Amino acid sequence: MSIFVSTQQEKVKNHSPESLYHHLLVFILSLGTPFVLYLSRHHDNNRLTSWDWVFNVLSPSRFLAVLILVLVVAWLLSRFSFYEKGKPLVLVVTSFVMASLFWSAPEVIIDSARYFTQAKHLKLYGIGYFSEEWGKSIFAWTDLPLIPFLYGLVFKFLGEHRILIQALNTAFYALTVLLTYQLGRTLWDEEVGIWGGWLLLGFPYLYTQVPLMLVDVSTMFFFMLAVVTCLNALKKGGVSRTLLASFSLFLIFYVKYSSWMFLTVIPVICAYFMFQNPVLTIRRGGALAVLSLVLIGILFMVYQDVFMEQIRFLMEYQKPGLKRWSESYVSTFLFQVHPFITAAALFSFVIAARKMDFRFLIISFLFLLFLFLQIKRIRYTLPIFPMFALMAAYGIGVIQNRVLKKHLIFSIVGTSFAVAFVGFLPLLKSLGVKNLLDAGMYLNTLSAENVEVQTLAADNAVVNPDLGVSVLDIYTDRKIYYEKKEISPQKVEQIKGSSLRFTWEYPVPDYYSVVKGNNIMDGLVVISDKIDSPMPESLDKKIRHYPFKKTFQQSSNIFQHQTFITVYHK
Numbered sequence: 001m002s003i004f005v006s007t008q009q010e011k012v013k014n015h016s017p018e019s020l021y022h023h024l025l026v027f028i029l030s031l032g033t034p035f036v037l038y039l040s041r042h043h044d045n046n047r048l049t050s051w052d053w054v055f056n057v058l059s060p061s062r063f064l065a066v067l068i069l070v071l072v073v074a075w076l077l078s079r080f081s082f083y084e085k086g087k088p089l090v091l092v093v094t095s096f097v098m099a100s101l102f103w104s105a106p107e108v109i110i111d112s113a114r115y116f117t118q119a120k121h122l123k124l125y126g127i128g129y130f131s132e133e134w135g136k137s138i139f140a141w142t143d144l145p146l147i148p149f150l151y152g153l154v155f156k157f158l159g160e161h162r163i164l165i166q167a168l169n170t171a172f173y174a175l176t177v178l179l180t181y182q183l184g185r186t187l188w189d190e191e192v193g194i195w196g197g198w199l200l201l202g203f204p205y206l207y208t209q210v211p212l213m214l215v216d217v218s219t220m221f222f223f224m225l226a227v228v229t230c231l232n233a234l235k236k237g238g239v240s241r242t243l244l245a246s247f248s249l250f251l252i253f254y255v256k257y258s259s260w261m262f263l264t265v266i267p268v269i270c271a272y273f274m275f276q277n278p279v280l281t282i283r284r285g286g287a288l289a290v291l292s293l294v295l296i297g298i299l300f301m302v303y304q305d306v307f308m309e310q311i312r313f314l315m316e317y318q319k320p321g322l323k324r325w326s327e328s329y330v331s332t333f334l335f336q337v338h339p340f341i342t343a344a345a346l347f348s349f350v351i352a353a354r355k356m357d358f359r360f361l362i363i364s365f366l367f368l369l370f371l372f373l374q375i376k377r378i379r380y381t382l383p384i385f386p387m388f389a390l391m392a393a394y395g396i397g398v399i400q401n402r403v404l405k406k407h408l409i410f411s412i413v414g415t416s417f418a419v420a421f422v423g424f425l426p427l428l429k430s431l432g433v434k435n436l437l438d439a440g441m442y443l444n445t446l447s448a449e450n451v452e453v454q455t456l457a458a459d460n461a462v463v464n465p466d467l468g469v470s471v472l473d474i475y476t477d478r479k480i481y482y483e484k485k486e487i488s489p490q491k492v493e494q495i496k497g498s499s500l501r502f503t504w505e506y507p508v509p510d511y512y513s514v515v516k517g518n519n520i521m522d523g524l525v526v527i528s529d530k531i532d533s534p535m536p537e538s539l540d541k542k543i544r545h546y547p548f549k550k551t552f553q554q555s556s557n558i559f560q561h562q563t564f565i566t567v568y569h570k
Contacts, residue, residue, distance in 0.1 A: 054427050100167075105428045176200070207425075435554055449478060
């Protein structure tokens with residue numbers, strides 16, 4: 001009887017004039033905020049999905065129509081609770097489906113060539129060769145081996161198809177949403193956990209990273225896995241939990257060098273449990289630390305020379321360059337993250353301070369550390385987005401009206417998805433790098449089996465077009481051949497401080513080499529950074545053997561570097 005009365009009171013409260021006013025306010029603010037950002041878009045200095053660039057390909061009127069539609073849907077969803085049965089499953093499936101709609105994006109960040117190349121070495125030559133030659137004959141730059149190893153296993157056992165890597169990264173994203181829910185539920189309750197998970201869908205920039213053959217989304221997943229498993233090991237103990245947490249720490253340690261900084265949150269978690277039970281925490285924490293260090297140390301000793309050289313290079317080259325390659329906090333936390341999430345996350349500090357809630361420091365510590373260290377590169381910030389989502393969920397928890405809370409959160413998710421899907425995705429597809437995707441798809445329609453690739457670089461080229469060979473290989477199942485070119489010492493000296501330096505130091509893999517007399521070419525691809533680049537006489541002679549050609553010359557004129565493709569075939 002009391003439950004029935006409580007439900008009836010909730011219904012009356014949700015349909016009161018005051019409640020309707022609040023719903024209308026959420027709708028108006030959700031509709032107006034993106035247009036305030038639109039008017040201020042010149043403040044967005046994101047290096048990939050700046051709103052200033054987005055509205056070169058997206059009309060405000062179309063965006064308004066889509067925005068109104070998603071906000072109406074958000075309001076309708078808030079009136080129902082059918083999705084609340086099996087909440088975590090609904091959350092995982094929804095996040096996977098939403099992110100998979102971005103699979104058509106091209107590889108817009110050229111770092112993907114490195115990860116593809118490392119993975120293809122494993123596929124062609126096996127796990128033993130990868131383990132022996134990674135960082136030696138397999139060019140590793142400043143990468144760590146875990147993610148290229150996983151990509152290589154996918155290629156070897158399931159096939160060399162980009163969509164499989166996209167499915168894997170989308171699964172990492174969806175599971176990160178689940179881990180966000182799990183962390184919130186463990187620290188507080190089901191309410192904070194589930195809304196933290198939903199709010200992770202309110203980061204438009206994240207959708208653009210899921211389909212790319214990079215390591216940022218996987219770093220986010222392995223970091224959250226380490227946090228959740230360590231929290232459970234320290235809270236509940238047990239051999240299996242300690243083993244899982246130790247292995248999770250081992251994994252995140254070898255995903256990306258920047259992830260080492262994320263591990264500073266583990267002592268914060270230990271400190272929280274120390275206040276509750278010092279003796280038990282020291283025992284559990286000690287076992288966790290020893291086992292983790294043993295696992296990490298074994299692999300570190302195997303690749304000690306490679307790792308130490310990479311660390312030295314990071315300190316000399318990448319650390320000074322971070323100041324030049326950064327984006328503003330305004331760009332990241334107002335344009336690339338829904339502003340309501342940022343507002344709620346900042347408000348959550350007030351709520352936590354009033355409650356003297358030490359648990360809040362676990363999810364806010366890294367955000368505060370990033371502010372203190374002035375780390376502004378969004379790709380380094382991305383792995384802490386789940387923590388930021390939980391901070392926002394904690395702040396939004398002050399809203400007592402459950403339907404209003406759902407309306408607000410679904411409006412955030414809907415608006416963010418609209419920005420990413422009708423704004424960010426078309427922008428990415430308008431970039432010149434999509435020519436490589438289109439050329440690869442075109443090659444797959446031809447009868448040509450063996451395709452020779454030639455690259456042409458202008459004197460002032462900022463990116464080595466040789467990198468396009470591996471990126472093209474991502475999209476096509478044809479056999480590609482390419483003869484390496486020597487980079488002049490003058491060019492090497494010129495690009496020493498460039499953020500694109502690796503493209504000139506990247507050695508085109510030997511598996512593209514032509515074996516004299518054994519390979520008959522039935523196709524030719526020319527990659528250049530200028531339309532109508534002058535052809536060397538030797539290349540001009542080869543072109544005459546092919547009666548048909550197809551050009552791919554899309555250009556957004558956003559970036560200095562352009563990629564133009566011409567396919568010649570019989």
